[in-house]
Amino acid sequence: MTLTFGVIGAGRIGQLHISYLQTHKDVKIKWISDLNCDKMEEWIAQAGIENKTKDHRDIINDPEVDAIIICSPTDTHVDIIKEASAQGKHIFCEKPISMSLEEAEEAVEAVKKSNIKLQMGFNRRFDKNFKQLHSILSEGELGQIQTLRITSRDPEPPPIEYIKRSGGLFMDMTIHDFDMARYLMQSEIVEVYASGDALVNPEIAEYDDIDTALITLKFENGSIAMIENCRRSVYGYDQRIEILGDNGAIDVGNEQSSTLNYHRVDGIRRDSPPYFFLERYSDAYKVEMNDFIDAILNDTDVLCSIEDGYKAQQIALKCQESLKTNQPQKL
Amino acid sequence: MTLTFGVIGAGRIGQLHISYLQTHKDVKIKWISDLNCDKMEEWIAQAGIENKTKDHRDIINDPEVDAIIICSPTDTHVDIIKEASAQGKHIFCEKPISMSLEEAEEAVEAVKKSNIKLQMGFNRRFDKNFKQLHSILSEGELGQIQTLRITSRDPEPPPIEYIKRSGGLFMDMTIHDFDMARYLMQSEIVEVYASGDALVNPEIAEYDDIDTALITLKFENGSIAMIENCRRSVYGYDQRIEILGDNGAIDVGNEQSSTLNYHRVDGIRRDSPPYFFLERYSDAYKVEMNDFIDAILNDTDVLCSIEDGYKAQQIALKCQESLKTNQPQKL
Amino acid sequence: MTLTFGVIGAGRIGQLHISYLQTHKDVKIKWISDLNCDKMEEWIAQAGIENKTKDHRDIINDPEVDAIIICSPTDTHVDIIKEASAQGKHIFCEKPISMSLEEAEEAVEAVKKSNIKLQMGFNRRFDKNFKQLHSILSEGELGQIQTLRITSRDPEPPPIEYIKRSGGLFMDMTIHDFDMARYLMQSEIVEVYASGDALVNPEIAEYDDIDTALITLKFENGSIAMIENCRRSVYGYDQRIEILGDNGAIDVGNEQSSTLNYHRVDGIRRDSPPYFFLERYSDAYKVEMNDFIDAILNDTDVLCSIEDGYKAQQIALKCQESLKTNQPQKL
Amino acid sequence: MTLTFGVIGAGRIGQLHISYLQTHKDVKIKWISDLNCDKMEEWIAQAGIENKTKDHRDIINDPEVDAIIICSPTDTHVDIIKEASAQGKHIFCEKPISMSLEEAEEAVEAVKKSNIKLQMGFNRRFDKNFKQLHSILSEGELGQIQTLRITSRDPEPPPIEYIKRSGGLFMDMTIHDFDMARYLMQSEIVEVYASGDALVNPEIAEYDDIDTALITLKFENGSIAMIENCRRSVYGYDQRIEILGDNGAIDVGNEQSSTLNYHRVDGIRRDSPPYFFLERYSDAYKVEMNDFIDAILNDTDVLCSIEDGYKAQQIALKCQESLKTNQPQKL
Known part of the structure; x- marks a missing residue:
């Protein structure tokens, strides 16, 4: 068909x-x-x-x-x-x-x-590594979770023109991490505390936005989490996750651009991770589209629904409030 | 067109x-x-x-x-x-x-x-990592080369029926490594010494073949090289290269199946490399076909010619002779 | 003498x-x-x-x-x-x-x-890896710092008897991390926000203490930092630091107990890091004592003074207050 | 006493x-x-x-x-x-x-x-990593062994004056690897084939010596092995071992000088391994002396005897013969 x-x-x-x-x-x-x-x-x-x-x-x-x-x-x-x-x-x-x-x-x-069917474009849920982590967590292999940490750094800040219309760091960039946190933890976020500043490009502050953030999340199941965002990591797109539980920890590192190691007088070098999201998530974009098509053809549930989109947006807005008031915000 | x-x-x-x-x-x-x-x-x-x-x-x-x-x-x-x-x-x-x-x-x-145009199916030349190594070597970044080492291990031996018609380990399996050695070293092989045995499956010896080999190669430019083959590595397809030169060394490791690290009581575990050639070289198969089509459409040289096929075959036959006589063989 | x-x-x-x-x-x-x-x-x-x-x-x-x-x-x-x-x-x-x-x-x-001379026993300052990081930061190689992250997890919780007299997680365990944060950032902490809970052993909550914490720090120089503590990581003592700046990032990983990698059917395994502080910091304990003796003999400044001890203690107390009130606390 | x-x-x-x-x-x-x-x-x-x-x-x-x-x-x-x-x-x-x-x-x-008691100074047997590998092999965890590979590269060639009196590469440098091969394989070497040349410093050839070698070893138990030596690896002392058996492979990598990883625009760098044997084997030198003292005090066997010294020397001499004649040599 x-x-x-x-x-x-x-x-x-x-x-x-x-x-x-x-x-x-x-x-x-x-x-x-x-x-x-x-x-x-x-x-x-x-x-x-x-x-x-x-x-x-x-x-x-x-x-x-x-x-x-x-x-x-x-x-x-x-x-x-x-x-x-x-x-x-x-x-x-x-x-x-x-x-x-x-x-x-x-x-x-x-x-x-x-x-x-409505599927939200949270492409990272479809990355094979994060899917594998999700599946391990679903099976309970780690036991109860104590902490989750998400690192998400862009290689370079977008133009100021983009920043102006972006809705702010939390709505534009962290929203992916809010969704990832919910997806992995399989529990709802009940409180957030956000701190951050325009530490990379002070001009961003003029538009009431930030480029660096550390966010604390508390979950219904008692676990706590931290998200770190920065609009610039000169060594490339940094997308890592760590989770600690009763039976151990799992970390999901960056993909490697090549498998070469250069051994030189000044040390051992390997290539930086893929440059940005188009390179890093190229497979994930295909998988998400595939899943959407499958959901339509087979009349099955989508992996991330409009409710997931709503929740992530709600958390982003609470983080904006937390940053403004310097107070934790309940959901 | x-x-x-x-x-x-x-x-x-x-x-x-x-x-x-x-x-x-x-x-x-x-x-x-x-x-x-x-x-x-x-x-x-x-x-x-x-x-x-x-x-x-x-x-x-x-x-x-x-x-x-x-x-x-x-x-x-x-x-x-x-x-x-x-x-x-x-x-x-x-x-x-x-x-x-x-x-x-x-x-x-x-x-x-x-x-x-005739292009030989030496798919590994089209792997992005080995191409990158080739390009670094072509630019002379390592200076003179002292040694090259190629590790090539299959996850499991083929059925005896396949072994019988395979032409032997050197013709069937090592032939890829002979081609890789020439491709990377950009100098001709002038002598070989092969040792090996049926150490994985003794039945293979009944068909006058081996499943494990260590081969020494001498090149026209004076460099020396070693190829190791084994028909079985239970942890997956092992495809690695190391090269040592005046200015340092480069090693090309295995691709990783995932970026997860599991930290448990009994140690830190990561996933095995891709299982076999279909998984490991899936991109290389596309690139080689693409290159072939490009060579036809643009009337350019193929990256590996029938002469390359002939050379690799000649080396394989010399290795068979070396193994039989336990003597180095000149080409 | x-x-x-x-x-x-x-x-x-x-x-x-x-x-x-x-x-x-x-x-x-x-x-x-x-x-x-x-x-x-x-x-x-x-x-x-x-x-x-x-x-x-x-x-x-x-x-x-x-x-x-x-x-x-x-x-x-x-x-x-x-x-x-x-x-x-x-x-x-x-x-x-x-x-x-x-x-x-x-x-x-x-x-x-x-x-x-009075030298405080902040042994981690004397670890060769963290010293090397400190020296790189002192020379300004990373430029302005955006974020610092300290992970400090013990292999297992101490007995409840110890917990009772410990002064609480922040005073007993995190105090090392507060000192490390000041030592590396070379700027004073001006605000803290602490979250945490008894997620490993609920009995710890009965003594008004926690075993897991995520702490946000703001520095005078504008940088922000995160400390994660947990009283239990079943895979051993986890002592890592990451820092992000204008010119790149540096991460300091765990020491390895051995250089062996085991390639098996179920993946690639390496040994867990050293079990606890006595193993991990055995050299640092010697170096700190050596430095103390040198400071006396040569009448030079100690690397960590009683003022450093005072500052770390002050931060710990502010974190206790932050945890209790669920409010950021200024210093 | x-x-x-x-x-x-x-x-x-x-x-x-x-x-x-x-x-x-x-x-x-x-x-x-x-x-x-x-x-x-x-x-x-x-x-x-x-x-x-x-x-x-x-x-x-x-x-x-x-x-x-x-x-x-x-x-x-x-x-x-x-x-x-x-x-x-x-x-x-x-x-x-x-x-x-x-x-x-x-x-x-x-x-x-x-x-x-006479104990030979084969210090590498006392390195904790190689000891651990030996112990795993003694317990038969890998099953039958197919191949063993020893890489041993010095950071730079010794002065020509040293070369003259050294007894040649095999007697001076490879002798450690011959001993390691016997120690790990727990089987005797029955045949050798050596190839090599003065590829780093041609002056070494004037003294009938080489600076680069690839040696094939055959063992009584059927396993085969390869040793690679080079008098120069500009990135530091390279001391690695790999072994492949029925149940998997183990590789023993180089020690790391620090646990720092530098993430920069041009890639991810870590420090080179310890510079040379004094740095790399500083603990092993202590352990070997300790073991010698213990053997005297407790009247127990030494870990490496004069017979081990004799065997390694015999293999070195056979390799010299193999190199000269370009023929495999039986022991």
């Missing part, structure tokens, strides 16, 4: 999803919608996509379309989700749902009332 | 190449030839290949065919190469060319007289 | 210092004082120490004594420091100075008025 | 042994003999050794002396062993016994007739 897709938003991440969807035997991409689609004619032609539009409603209203991929700016997500779910289209939505919790709730409600 | 391919031999490795060729935008697989093709109807249909035959000449004589992939048994290689090169078909040929050096020479001559 | 020493408190750590001091060419141990010294006759004789007493004043009042080592219970430290400094004896004092900040201040004052 | 020692030869290695023996509670060093002892007065005085002589017979004839340490040039070893064993003195002798196999046999005979 072939599923007909429409992709809304053809920026970097939209194009990434398209390039994989095109190789999938059960998928046909019929539509692309982007405000700049006039300037993308060549790319769209090369990609072999029949229809382009500036209005995503053309996609949502096409009865042939089975599913949409939302990669447009965050402030469009909720409306698209509401419209598409009303039309019975399955939805893959990049994070976050919205900057506003009230709006996000409306989206959650809309999806609940419909019969569609 | 689309190249039309025929694949001769649809066993495990033939099917591997087909599965990648099918995703290549410039390739159409028109033919498959296999003696058992009657039993493979379903697979061939699913693979979307139009024509099947038991006689590879149907492929070679089809004027529409641009290139063939030879994955049939070794004793068919030379005839196919001679016929196909006479018809101007480009050839990708799995190793070895032949069990006989005289026959291999005929194949080399046939290719020389033609205008075709 | 030979220095005459008296050791006050001959428990585990006292005996450790004695065993090293005995091999030092410039040291003679003349006295040992311990309330249980009657039961230790054999050990004292074997150690070749001339005089034993239950009253440490015998040592302090002996004009031949140049320096004392304080390894007695914490509640005796301040009095001994005051008495010994009044008598001009140099002092090596195990941490903490006291459970009370007021008392600790008195000790600091007493030392200030005297002309003696 | 105190053992009275005399040390014959006060060069670098003699002084190393003296410095440790001086800290041993059961040892008194009464004598030192060295042809240059007149120039060493200050050092001898500082070391607190009562008597010095140019004639080692003064030591051997002193009835108070229990044991001697032979660190004088190789050509003096056999005479000293014969004389000392006749006088009932226990002997610790640096390798090799002699350059001549006939002379070595005389020494073996002399020791056999006496009742003394």
Whole structure:
């Protein structure tokens, strides 16, 4: 059976999803919608996509379309989700749902009332290493968990223009780590305490944002966790997790770019980890799309739902409050 | 421009190449030839290949065919190469060319007289790590080389039935290492000394073969090298290289299956390397096919030629002689 | 020149210092004082120490004594420091100075008025790896620091009897990490936020203590830090540090107990790190004693002073307050 | 009980042994003999050794002396062993016994007739990592062994003056690896094949010696082994072992100089291994001396006997023959 897709938003991440969807035997991409689609004619032609539009409603209203991929700016997500779910289209939505919790709730409600699958784009859940860790934890091999630590550092800060519209570090970057923490711990976060500052680029502070953060999380099951974020690690994208339990600890290190070790007068060198998320999670992006397609075809649950998106967003907002007040915040 | 391919031999490795060729935008697989093709109807249909035959000449004589992939048994290689090169078909040929050096020479001559590209299936040259090592060595970063060491261990011995027809350890398994040694050292081997025995499975000795070997190589440039082979390493496929030069050493370790480290009462454990060649070299198989297609489309040199195949075969035969006589053998 | 020493408190750590001091060419141990010294006759004789007493004043009042080592219970430290400094004896004092900040201040004052050297027993400063990190940071190689992370996990919780008299996790265990944080960051801590619980042994909660903690530190220079403590890591003593700066990151891993790697069917195993502090810091204990002796002989500054002891204690107390109030605390 | 020692030869290695023996509670060093002892007065005085002589017979004839340490040039070893064993003195002798196999046999005979302990200075047997490997192999955990590989590379070649008197690479450097191979495999070597050249410093070839070697060993138990030597590895002393058996493989890596990892723009760096044998085997030198003293005091067997010294020497000479003739040599 072939599923007909429409992709809304053809920026970097939209194009990434398209390039994989095109190789999938059960998928046909019929539509692309982007405000700049006039300037993308060549790319769209090369990609072999029949229809382009500036209005995503053309996609949502096409009865042939089975599913949409939302990669447009965050402030469009909720409306698209509401419209598409009303039309019975399955939805893959990049994070976050919205900057506003009230709006996000409306989206959650809309999806609940419909019969569609909605999968959030928390790509890291689909990384083979983190999946393996999740599976070990699900089986209880570590016993009770005492602490969880997530390190997530970008290789370099985005341009200030991006920062301005990003929703802030917690909503833009840490949101992945909030989701990962919930996914691994399999317990809800009940309190957060966030500290941080613009330690890499002071200009970021002018836009009321930070580039470095240490966040303490408390879970319903009593475990505690720490997330560290920084917008810059000059040695590449740093994505590590450590967990300590009754029966031992597991750490998930960075992927290695090569298996070479250089033994020189000045020491032993190996290559830095993959540069950024496109390199690090290239497989995970495929797996998440595959899982979404499987969920539609087999009518099974998605691995990360709109509720997961809502929770991560809620935690991000509580962290913003904690940072502002310098007080722990309960959820 | 689309190249039309025929694949001769649809066993495990033939099917591997087909599965990648099918995703290549410039390739159409028109033919498959296999003696058992009657039993493979379903697979061939699913693979979307139009024509099947038991006689590879149907492929070679089809004027529409641009290139063939030879994955049939070794004793068919030379005839196919001679016929196909006479018809101007480009050839990708799995190793070895032949069990006989005289026959291999005929194949080399046939290719020389033609205008075709022939690429040998020394897949390891296309592994990103070994390529990176090759490139560092080409740039002379290590200075003069003193020693090279290649470790190549299979996870488990093949069935005795396979051993019987394999041509022996040197021709079947070490041939990859002989090619790697030449590729990396960029100098010719001038002498070999081989020792070895059936230390894993004594039954292998009954067929005049061995399962464990240590081989010393001397190169024209004065460097010396060692290859270690074993048909069994219970912890998985072990593919490592070390090289020592004036300015330091480089070692190329095994790929890791995951980035998890388990810290337990009894020590720190990480996962074994990928199980065998299909897992370890899955990318290399794609890259070699890509390079072959590029060489045809752009009329450039292949990365490993029939002469490379001939050399590796010659060294394998000299090692057989060395093992039998317990004497070093000059090339 | 030979220095005459008296050791006050001959428990585990006292005996450790004695065993090293005995091999030092410039040291003679003349006295040992311990309330249980009657039961230790054999050990004292074997150690070749001339005089034993239950009253440490015998040592302090002996004009031949140049320096004392304080390894007695914490509640005796301040009095001994005051008495010994009044008598001009140099002092090596195990941490903490006291459970009370007021008392600790008195000790600091007493030392200030005297002309003696007082070195606190923060043994980790003398570990070669952490010293190397300190030296790299002192030279500014990393540029500005964004984050520091200290992991400090004991292999197993002490007996409840020990817990009761320990002063609590922060004063007993984390105090080393507070000192390490100040030593490495070379800036003062201005705020703390502590979270934690009795997640390993709930009985510990009955004595108003915790066994697992995550602590956020803010520094005068703007950097932020995290300390993780746990009273149990079944895979051995876990002592790691990570620091991120403008020019990269440095992580200091655990020492390895052996250099063996076992490659088996179920993965690759290496030995756990050294079991606990006596194994992990055996060299550091020698170096700290050596440095103390050198400071006396050459009249140079000690590497960690009573002020360092006071600061660490102050931070520990603020963390206790933070934990109790669930509020960040300023220093 | 105190053992009275005399040390014959006060060069670098003699002084190393003296410095440790001086800290041993059961040892008194009464004598030192060295042809240059007149120039060493200050050092001898500082070391607190009562008597010095140019004639080692003064030591051997002193009835108070229990044991001697032979660190004088190789050509003096056999005479000293014969004389000392006749006088009932226990002997610790640096390798090799002699350059001549006939002379070595005389020494073996002399020791056999006496009742003394003679321990050869194969210090690597006393390294904790190699001991651990030996113990695992003794317990048969790996099952039958297929291959053993020993890598032994010095950081830089010795001066040509040293090379001239060294007895050649096999006798001077590889002799340790021959002993290690026998120690670990617990089976005798029955055949050798040696290849090598002066690839680091061509001047070494003028003295009929080599600086790089690859040696194949065959054992009585059927296993095969490879030793690699090079007089130069610019990244430090490289001392590694790998062994492959039925149930897996074990590799023993280099010790690490520090536990720091530097993550920079150009990759991840760690420190080189310890520079040379004095740093790498500092503990092993103590353990071997300790074991020798224990063997005397408890009348137990030494861990490496004069027969072990003889065997290693015999293998070295066979390798010289193999290199000269380019033929495998049987033992």
